[in-house]
Amino acid sequence: MATEGSLNPEVPVSAAASSRMTMDLKPRKAVLEALEDITYGSIAGVVGKYIEYPFDTVKVRLQSQPDHLPLRYKGPLDCFRQSIRADGFLGLYRGISAPLVGAALETSSLFFFEGVGREVIYSSGLSPRGIDLPLSSLWLTGAFSGAFTSFILTPIELVKCKIQVPETEVGGKARTPLKPLQVIKDVYRHQGLRGFWHGQLGTLIREAGGCAAWFGSKETTTRLLRDFNEKRANSEEERAQMRAAPLPLWQQAVAGASAGMAYNFLFFPADTIKSRMQTTPISESTKHSTFVKEGAALWKQAGLKGFYRGCGVTVLRSAPSSAFIFMVYDGLKKYLPMQ
Template sequence: MHSASQESLKPEVPVRAAASSTGAKPKKTAAMESLEDITYGSVAGVVGKYIEYPFDTVKVRLQSQPDHLPLRYKGPFDCFRQSIRADGFLGLYRGISAPLVGAAIETSSLFFFERIGREAVYASGFSSPDQPLPLPALWWTGAFSGAFTSFLLTPIELVKCKIQVPETEAGVVKAPLRPIPVIKDIFRHQGLLGFWHGQLGTLIREAGGCAAWFGCKETASKLLRDWNERHAETPAELEAMRSEGLPLWQQAVAGASAGMSYNFLFFPADTVKSRMQTTPIGDSAQKRTFGAETKALWKQAGIKGFYRGCGITVLRSAPSSAFIFMVFDGLKKYFPMQ
């Protein structure tokens, strides 16, 4: 999920003498590239999280409905209605502190590991460093990035999910949970490894989803660039298009398509993961494996059960992902770190 355009994937010629004689900027160091990825990725992730969080809360509540009781919510709109009536609109932002940290860590890690993946591809000799990576390689770097990021993300999502879904006792909703007590409770009952409960679901979602996220973003960007170049009327207009990159609305379209593909393709894995992570701490169901949780959901609701909340998730991912890419690419372009 590095820069929005393929032009950004072309490394600068590492010849210091040539750079000084032409006035061109020297190539950034790996440390500076990493600092940009982490800083700008964190900012972009926080912006995206504020946009999507109310929809994410509804999604988790729909996904985590128990398999031994009648469904509490009829659908996304009913879940919105009941949630706002019970807690007000701000209740949809319950537990956002941990996800904001998670969003910063997730997005910056995705950009960081994606660049590491590209460097690994160049080092393997699969592609020449003076050429942009082919699209299949960009799908692979996305999967590489998502796989590594999943190990950072699972503990954060575990805390988030437990806060987002209200606990009930004798039909009465308990007081909202807070991050620190939840963290202490998890450690007391499950130890350190308990924070990676649901890791397999996160791994499948992030590796597959991020392959689609980066891959679809770059695929859509390439199609839009080709379309722009075919419709250029003069050589000067063509050169301007190549130097300036995609216009803002096209960046948004490419980013939105990336977010929608990420969330739709591997949504069942996320559903199973959310069910595992929202079981009460100490509950016997907490011991269910990914396979056992999958079987229980299939037995209860069939294929439809795996897609509860999918529509609203795909819908909210379009603006969120578009803003993430636009913020990240804009910061990289207009505020480069030297």
């Protein structure tokens, strides 16, 4: 005999039982959403990292040129040429193992914490559930996401940057390429656990501001393109179909590319200072190297131009990388939902 609240369609479910079922589904839905963000964000991050890593290597090498020596590279193309001549094209992928882990952690964390930020806004009553958040809130959730992610990202970027610097300095002696485990051991031996967060302020500024622009620009461009498409519709029915369907792939790519370019350009000076701090030789004490002192030294050496070394190549590589990240993530969420 069926009891109240059973799945027998002939037996009505009481309001209390229905409420309990709804409450039981909420935690499950939240867990599945978090799992989607982590899993699909990780996959998207790895894809994006393979696309951008050679450009990132060039960017770090341009940023980390020492103050006391003549500039080794004339620009991005010269850096590419010298790097390929010295190590071959695969040399531009040196040290990618740690960044792949970092990319998976970074991108999954960004989408996860951005989702947490949205939930905070909904739970606080600042915006009703069931409708799209205003763009100002989406920029805010992006900053929230970037700030938390920066603490995960700094140690990974520190290892990456130390591996990416050239094997030789101008007139210097060649050294054996560093390995991630070797770098980790050396950092811990010389600087302790705290040493892994050297350059944290630079990462925090870059991620909080940059991710506000990353998520905000993507959503802003998406809505502009959607409005543009709907204005060209011939009927209300066609407009409704457009609202329900995702943007064409090329427009998704444009929205993702605009996000990556905004992220990298707006806070590039903070990233330059961070890279300089993190490429200091491990054996040298870094306790006196602060974000402000490093920035002042760079200003004295090269002026404003010094803060934007490698900016062009970084913005260039961020366009396809970010486009693929959002397209992969959104595509997986749409076609392989876990809920």
